[in-house]
Amino acid sequence: MDDNAPPHLPHMVWPAMSPDxxxxxxxxxxxxxxxxxxxxxxxxxxxxRVALVEEWxxxxxxxxxxxxxxxxxxCQAVISANGGNTRS
Structure with a gap:
């Protein structure tokens, strides 16, 4: 079925946002x-614009x-945490 109902959509795992x-x-x-x-x-x-260039x-x-x-x-901290949080 192709109606985009939640039970008919595949589950995708998205990685956490990792700005660090x-x-x-x-x-x-x-x-x-x-x-x-x-x-x-x-x-x-x-x-x-001038300030951005100067500060950059x-x-x-x-x-x-x-x-x-x-x-x-x-990266090693993320690997050690199996992709989980690296800070508490």
Whole structure:
């Protein structure tokens, strides 16, 4: 039967959202914090674009590399937890 009724749909297992396994999420958080700390804040889209480029260029390359190097540990934690939570 093809009526999309729940009993007739195959069950798919979806993995949990794992922002910790995506280093760019941490970079976005840092970028947002830097933008929030700007005084005065951007007043329009043009100022926001300029501020984003300035703050992006000011991000610490060492911090980004630290995030990249942490991926092995993060992935191992997920494997050890059989795909479950890695933090309580």
């Amino acid at each position: 396994l995506n280093p760019i999420e941490h970079v976005w958080d840092q970028l947002k914090q830097r933008l929030d700390d700007r005084t005065p804040p951007p007043r329009d889209l043009a100022e926001l 260029n000011a991000l610490s390359q060492n911090n980004i590399m630290r995030l990249v190097r942490s991926m092995r540990r993060r």
